[in-house]
Amino acid sequence: xxxIIKTDKTIPFMRYRMVAWLISGLLIVASIVSLSVNQLxxxxxxxxxxxxxxGYETAADLPAVRKTLxxxxxxxxxxxxxxxxxxxxxxxxxxxxxxxxxxxxxILALLxxxxxxxxxxxxxxxxxxQVGDELTEQGGLAMLTALLCILIYIALRFEWxxxxxxxxxxxxxxxxxxxxxSVLGLEFDLTVLAALLAVIGYSIxxxxxxxxxxxxxxxxxxxxxxxxxxDGALTDTMSRTVVTSLTTILVLIALFFLGGQLIHGFATALxxxxxxxxxxxxxxxxxxxLALGVSRExxxxxxxxxxxxxxxxxx
Amino acid sequence: xLNKFPLWKNLMVIVILAIAALYALPNIYGEDYxxxxxxxxxxxxxxxxxxxxxxxxxxxEIAAKGVSLENDxxxxxxxxxVEQLQARDALLRELGTDYIVALNLAPATPDWLASIGATPxxxxxxxxxxxxxxxxxxxxxxxxxxxxxQRDTVRAELREERIRSTSIRRQDSDVVIELRTAEDYAxxxxxxxxxxxxxxxxxxxxxxxxRLRMTEAKxxxxxxxxxxxxxxxxxxxxxxxGVAEPxxxxxxxxxxxxxxxxxxDTARAKEILGATATLxxxxxxxxxxxxxxxxxxxxxxxxxxxxxxxGNTLLREDVILTGDHIVNATSxxxxxxxxxxxxxxxxxxxxxxxxxxxDNVGKPMATLFIEFKATGERDENDRxxxxxxxxxxNVATIQARLGSNFRIxxxxxQQEAQNLALLLRAGALIAPIQIVEERTLGPSLxxxxxxxxxxxxxWGFVLVVIFxxxxxxxxxxxxxxALTSNLVLIIGVMSMIPGATLTLPGMAGIVLTVGMAVDANxxxxxRIREEIKxxxxxxxxxxxxxxxxxxxxxDANITxxxxxxxxxxxxxxxVKGFAVTLAIGIIxxxxxxxxxxxxxxxxxxxxxxxxxxxx
Numbered sequence: 001x002x003x004i005i006k007t008d009k010t011i012p013f014m015r016y017r018m019v020a021w022l023i024s025g026l027l028i029v030a031s032i033v034s035l036s037v038n039q040l041x042x043x044x045x046x047x048x049x050x051x052x053x054x055g056y057e058t059a060a061d062l063p064a065v066r067k068t069l070x071x072x073x074x075x076x077x078x079x080x081x082x083x084x085x086x087x088x089x090x091x092x093x094x095x096x097x098x099x100x101x102x103x104x105x106x107i108l109a110l111l112x113x114x115x116x117x118x119x120x121x122x123x124x125x126x127x128x129x130q131v132g133d134e135l136t137e138q139g140g141l142a143m144l145t146a147l148l149c150i151l152i153y154i155a156l157r158f159e160w161x162x163x164x165x166x167x168x169x170x171x172x173x174x175x176x177x178x179x180x181x182s183v184l185g186l187e188f189d190l191t192v193l194a195a196l197l198a199v200i201g202y203s204i205x206x207x208x209x210x211x212x213x214x215x216x217x218x219x220x221x222x223x224x225x226x227x228x229x230x231d232g233a234l235t236d237t238m239s240r241t242v243v244t245s246l247t248t249i250l251v252l253i254a255l256f257f258l259g260g261q262l263i264h265g266f267a268t269a270l271x272x273x274x275x276x277x278x279x280x281x282x283x284x285x286x287x288x289x290l291a292l293g294v295s296r297e298x299x300x301x302x303x304x305x306x307x308x309x310x311x312x313x314x315x
Numbered sequence: 316x317l318n319k320f321p322l323w324k325n326l327m328v329i330v331i332l333a334i335a336a337l338y339a340l341p342n343i344y345g346e347d348y349x350x351x352x353x354x355x356x357x358x359x360x361x362x363x364x365x366x367x368x369x370x371x372x373x374x375x376e377i378a379a380k381g382v383s384l385e386n387d388x389x390x391x392x393x394x395x396x397v398e399q400l401q402a403r404d405a406l407l408r409e410l411g412t413d414y415i416v417a418l419n420l421a422p423a424t425p426d427w428l429a430s431i432g433a434t435p436x437x438x439x440x441x442x443x444x445x446x447x448x449x450x451x452x453x454x455x456x457x458x459x460x461x462x463x464x465q466r467d468t469v470r471a472e473l474r475e476e477r478i479r480s481t482s483i484r485r486q487d488s489d490v491v492i493e494l495r496t497a498e499d500y501a502x503x504x505x506x507x508x509x510x511x512x513x514x515x516x517x518x519x520x521x522x523x524x525x526r527l528r529m530t531e532a533k534x535x536x537x538x539x540x541x542x543x544x545x546x547x548x549x550x551x552x553x554x555x556x557g558v559a560e561p562x563x564x565x566x567x568x569x570x571x572x573x574x575x576x577x578x579x580d581t582a583r584a585k586e587i588l589g590a591t592a593t594l595x596x597x598x599x600x601x602x603x604x605x606x607x608x609x610x611x612x613x614x615x616x617x618x619x620x621x622x623x624x625x626g627n628t629l630l631r632e633d634v635i636l637t638g639d640h641i642v643n644a645t646s647x648x649x650x651x652x653x654x655x656x657x658x659x660x661x662x663x664x665x666x667x668x669x670x671x672x673x674d675n676v677g678k679p680m681a682t683l684f685i686e687f688k689a690t691g692e693r694d695e696n697d698r699x700x701x702x703x704x705x706x707x708x709n710v711a712t713i714q715a716r717l718g719s720n721f722r723i724x725x726x727x728x729q730q731e732a733q734n735l736a737l738l739l740r741a742g743a744l745i746a747p748i749q750i751v752e753e754r755t756l757g758p759s760l761x762x763x764x765x766x767x768x769x770x771x772x773x774w775g776f777v778l779v780v781i782f783x784x785x786x787x788x789x790x791x792x793x794x795x796x797a798l799t800s801n802l803v804l805i806i807g808v809m810s811m812i813p814g815a816t817l818t819l820p821g822m823a824g825i826v827l828t829v830g831m832a833v834d835a836n837x838x839x840x841x842r843i844r845e846e847i848k849x850x851x852x853x854x855x856x857x858x859x860x861x862x863x864x865x866x867x868x869x870d871a872n873i874t875x876x877x878x879x880x881x882x883x884x885x886x887x888x889x890v891k892g893f894a895v896t897l898a899i900g901i902i903x904x905x906x907x908x909x910x911x912x913x914x915x916x917x918x919x920x921x922x923x924x925x926x927x928x929x930x
Binding site: 237262 | 441449451585750751752753754755756757759760763764767768770771774775776778779782783786819820823824826827829830831833834837838841845863866867870871872873874875877878879881882884885886887889890893894897
């Protein structure tokens, strides 16, 4: 029998909660500072504009591509390799008075006429500025709706202090993941937004498991302080937390290395988010609930509720 | 105690998995290169066409995998993409412009699977290659046009009622009527009140002004009309592109999504979608001989045009009216239950029509439909060459002097009337459209994405499987069985739901599900371990492990499901694909991890006395 965590003794997680608060506080402050100074490297989906991905037969000569574009009035274009040496990604911001819909094909024709070998069109994307603005609004709204729905569900199923703790932990994950994207200047596109929501989904999954145990232990053991009960619950769920995080991280590593350039941002956000989410469901969610004063009385079942049967599961 | 499942539960697990596996099966057969032939406007696809197609293929010495005629379409399956192109070009030459010949990929699903409705998963454009357009309809323009027409109507009617006004004009989306005197104001107010459905009258007595404002319902109706009109026209044009399985769909209040799988030449697609069609009403030249004109002696002041019956019609050169004056055209029935088309013109159009028909009652008038079609050739500037196609689509006798509302009767069939109305409307888009988003993916990138996504799924799966066996031993094997069934279930369900599309983020969703799906089993197994530590018997440990983990699993998964639903609601295209696979994965994983593994564990360990359990 393999066991990653020996669970004979209760691990005093909550004793170190001040350290966790400090680390999380610093990370959040750093994230917010970076978000306001560096901001996010918004992707095409949000800013609008045109992206053209072309494939050359041999390693592409980026300076030559830039020169061609400059000479033909596409001065502001960002030209970079995408994934491999042969792939080139060209991004052009939306401009006044230019028919953006035609841009993609024009540039493609330009590169094709300028190159000796074959230039293959891999991808052209054009997003109008108004679509991008709407998306930013929708994305933010989606995030808030998700948090609110979860808050309500957990408050109904469990208790408002645990719900606030859980949602606080989720906000913590989202802010720090955004912070990472801001600090590293990674592109924030629609798939990364989806990944952030998936991080919320994963992290809440983790947190609910812990909350469930906290409630169960409060009901089962009538002795001990709130802190001891929470420590006990965290210790009980620790090996599950580690195993599930490990399997998830394993598949995400596969996605990160094998999924290709198009979902690299997605995989990065998820990988980082899952690690942060695991940490936050252990430390942030429960210590927040503890700070809010969660106690045994709050989690005792109402007298008539059927769940009372769970208290004594012996047949 | 013993852990045993009733027979029905075991059967349920087996049946569900068998069905899912059956419907997932078509995905492993892949696709054939195919050429798809359907009829354009005037032609039909029948066994004759089938014969011609087979003949052409024989001449090319292409051994087709299959040629079938179904749903008014012929599908030719060939062995390679080279043959596919050869066949397409030859069939285009043979069949001419009456038929649409499109390249397609047809699922190579065996007949017995196809007969139970099993089809492979639909692939999104990011996996298949193709073009996605998001088009926006200019709603302000649509409202403006309708209000201009309303203004003209009001003007004409007040004149007829001898109510004098200083000005009648459109201001933003209101029609503003300023009256000359208090009597006129009172008369106008009485006349206009409740006169037009869909409008409310706002009275401003102090300035002797009346305002006609569209009601919310009318505004919505106008917008719906503008959208559906554009959708109809885009559909027609997309059909002309000869694309297999195109999508033209309304999205939200004022947008239309157009997806053209497999189309590479976006420039051509855009130009055809944006191509203009116009209409002209002209008098028929019945004074000169049609025969002479057909022999090449077209009289001065007249022009010869083909008509829909395969013959020709001689028309006067003077245009009575162009299609941009048409506000609406609907098909219906006249008093004698014969099909008819009712046409509404704007004010200026009504005046022109009235003037032109005054002296021509009893004479035939023709409707000429003009389209600019791409020829597929390019000029020296690499621009697509457009060809003007003009066709007489209707000839009707002018029965009386016409105004802004008139109708064309004597149409042979209901179908014909509908077609005519559609063409009339096509010549008169009330609102222009604009492309606001475009995504084009080359076919190689699509294939690459499939390969990458599959690799990530396979490796993620292998890593998790190895880990589970190492960590949980025999129970790990059971969990792996559940994980495998879960994959089959996801693919089966995705194939069964008609609207579900697999995208690259969708594949990422499957990868993520593989990682998270074992969570339920981890929860259960950890519980069982705890129970064993608490000195319960193995059978009790299994029983309680499953029981106490159940509510935790439910709560955890429901919250994740909430997130997936929100993601689905706000996401577009690829992201929706992610939400779909995530949601399906969560639900199927609960089934396989709770019910599925229990069935196996009960069958293996549950029916006998055991002293030791290795979890």
